[in-house]
Amino acid sequence: MTTLAICILSHERPDKLNQLLSLLTSTIHQSRRVSIYIFDNSILCANAIKSLSLEYGIPLVAKPGESQASNYASVLSIKPHTYVMIMHDDDCLYVSDLSLLLDDLSSLHHDEQAAYVPALVFDNSYHFSKHTVASDLYPIENNLQPFKLPVFPSWIFRMDFHFTSLFRSYFLDRPAGKYSDIVFIHHLVLKSRKLYSPKKIAGCIYLYREHESNDSKTSNLKDHFAMYYCIGVHLRPAYFFRFTAEYLLNVISAILNFMK
Amino acid sequence: MNSLHFFKDDTLVTFSGLYPDVYLKALQLAFLPTIPITNHLYQLASFFRDLTCSGFEYTSDCHSLNTKKKLLVFLDAPNAKTLQTLRYSTYDTSAIILFERPTSQPSTLYTMLDNARYILSSYTLPGTYAHHPYHYRCASAFLYKEIPLFSSASETFTYQPAFNLSLINSNLYGNNSNTYRLRRELINTCTALQPQTFLFYGRGWQFNPISNPINSLLFFKNEFRSRLYNFPPIDLSSYRGSCTDKTVLLNCLTNFSIENFLDFDGYHTEKAYEPLIYGCYPIYLANRSFNIFADNLLPNEADPVLLLSRALKVCSSGPQAVRNMALRARSCINEYISFNTNTALQQLMRIIHSP
Numbered sequence: 001m002t003t004l005a006i007c008i009l010s011h012e013r014p015d016k017l018n019q020l021l022s023l024l025t026s027t028i029h030q031s032r033r034v035s036i037y038i039f040d041n042s043i044l045c046a047n048a049i050k051s052l053s054l055e056y057g058i059p060l061v062a063k064p065g066e067s068q069a070s071n072y073a074s075v076l077s078i079k080p081h082t083y084v085m086i087m088h089d090d091d092c093l094y095v096s097d098l099s100l101l102l103d104d105l106s107s108l109h110h111d112e113q114a115a116y117v118p119a120l121v122f123d124n125s126y127h128f129s130k131h132t133v134a135s136d137l138y139p140i141e142n143n144l145q146p147f148k149l150p151v152f153p154s155w156i157f158r159m160d161f162h163f164t165s166l167f168r169s170y171f172l173d174r175p176a177g178k179y180s181d182i183v184f185i186h187h188l189v190l191k192s193r194k195l196y197s198p199k200k201i202a203g204c205i206y207l208y209r210e211h212e213s214n215d216s217k218t219s220n221l222k223d224h225f226a227m228y229y230c231i232g233v234h235l236r237p238a239y240f241f242r243f244t245a246e247y248l249l250n251v252i253s254a255i256l257n258f259m260k
Numbered sequence: 261m262n263s264l265h266f267f268k269d270d271t272l273v274t275f276s277g278l279y280p281d282v283y284l285k286a287l288q289l290a291f292l293p294t295i296p297i298t299n300h301l302y303q304l305a306s307f308f309r310d311l312t313c314s315g316f317e318y319t320s321d322c323h324s325l326n327t328k329k330k331l332l333v334f335l336d337a338p339n340a341k342t343l344q345t346l347r348y349s350t351y352d353t354s355a356i357i358l359f360e361r362p363t364s365q366p367s368t369l370y371t372m373l374d375n376a377r378y379i380l381s382s383y384t385l386p387g388t389y390a391h392h393p394y395h396y397r398c399a400s401a402f403l404y405k406e407i408p409l410f411s412s413a414s415e416t417f418t419y420q421p422a423f424n425l426s427l428i429n430s431n432l433y434g435n436n437s438n439t440y441r442l443r444r445e446l447i448n449t450c451t452a453l454q455p456q457t458f459l460f461y462g463r464g465w466q467f468n469p470i471s472n473p474i475n476s477l478l479f480f481k482n483e484f485r486s487r488l489y490n491f492p493p494i495d496l497s498s499y500r501g502s503c504t505d506k507t508v509l510l511n512c513l514t515n516f517s518i519e520n521f522l523d524f525d526g527y528h529t530e531k532a533y534e535p536l537i538y539g540c541y542p543i544y545l546a547n548r549s550f551n552i553f554a555d556n557l558l559p560n561e562a563d564p565v566l567l568l569s570r571a572l573k574v575c576s577s578g579p580q581a582v583r584n585m586a587l588r589a590r591s592c593i594n595e596y597i598s599f600n601t602n603t604a605l606q607q608l609m610r611i612i613h614s615p
Contacts, residue, residue, distance in 0.1 A: 022569035029576055052589035094453050120452060125492030128452035142444050
């Protein structure tokens, strides 16, 4: 029987987590095949998140003040499921048809490591853009451009030994800093191409929220460089030189525009 | 004509208030053989009908009457011109029923509060008037009789809801910026996530100067404000135009009922109970304190995702179960109203009949 674990990484945003849990629980209805977990490392809002966990009856792994890497590592502590989806507390997941979602997951070949669900981007004023995040990601190479980050969420992974070992190496060691998750998905796609399924899983929509404190808006040059370096050196060396050249060209053109 | 006059023996009752066309329309409905339950003035019309049934007669000329007891009743505060024409001082007693909240009423409101013998409202009066000695806190200013049920009025009706979610809302900013923003956000969220099962009606959401020039003016005014205050652009994919009455709710399981103002204790309008007439469950958002609808219906935080989640949770129990929930909520409120008899219009009826 195919089972799915939805792991929510939470940090100091109880209001947004409330939205996510409310939407999830209203559509999943205590299905035995889907489990939801909260992994929280908040300090200021720890009690508020504990209250939400009790209110919705969802297991909470609370590690107040622990690092983000430690929070990610907690995902591996859950009981085995067939598939796992890791999402952040500021996004939402709308399950329109749970049986369709589970049927689609069941129909994946056992060698296929990951699949994506369609996604919408919305902002603070709840204006939903029509483009899907995950379809932009496929083929993933097109998305690897300077100043344009590939988006991590909306992926569902097969929770097997391959995933566990790779997850551990990227999230606990974090060679690419805050963008370790992006390097992780690139590893799956570029190195393990046969294990990646281009199939879009129906029955749910990932809702990616754009807001002031998005990772992509608070990033810096060092983080970007670390990500490109990891993808380039570890996964496809040619990319690193292409990124660097394109990046420098962009910087030069920006300076020239400014001087005009 | 800015007022209605009823008399019986030595008693004269004059009704006036903010919108003359409202009570005139209610009076017309009261004289019909059957008051249509789909009309939003059903409750007020029922009151006028009961008044005439108890022996009061309608008259257009009150000056020729020589009555001992003169009662002046305001349904919301009148404007200054209406107040002058009524020769306020000639009446012995005056009563005011507050439907709308004070900030959306004319400046004459505070004159009325100072001089009225009876102040009937469901919400707490603002500022120094909060402890007014003549303020009677009522369970509801809108309800008078029990909430009717459409299906029992129509023999040909069959219950076949096709939509899970619905919203009937005019494009009105009306100084309620927070709930106006919330409505726009809710429309966008429901349209994006439930495009097939979301029904959305309302006036003034689309520019159509030929068929409806007034609504088009409304559209421009509110869209200009939306740009000015940076409200979200609206997705009108699920928009079905404007509707004459709310019978469209017969086709829906739930209806988003969002009060215009959330910051007044006990403030509520007909939005709270109108969906129940059609067996549709209201996903109700209002100030929960002192609100008789709060325990029967589901109040919620002012957030589009939470409201949608509530609606989806309700819908997940199946059409018949949702209808039963709506019927239960309706009978609870009806029972409360009949047992307590503390609505503004029931109190007014007592005042009129008191010696």
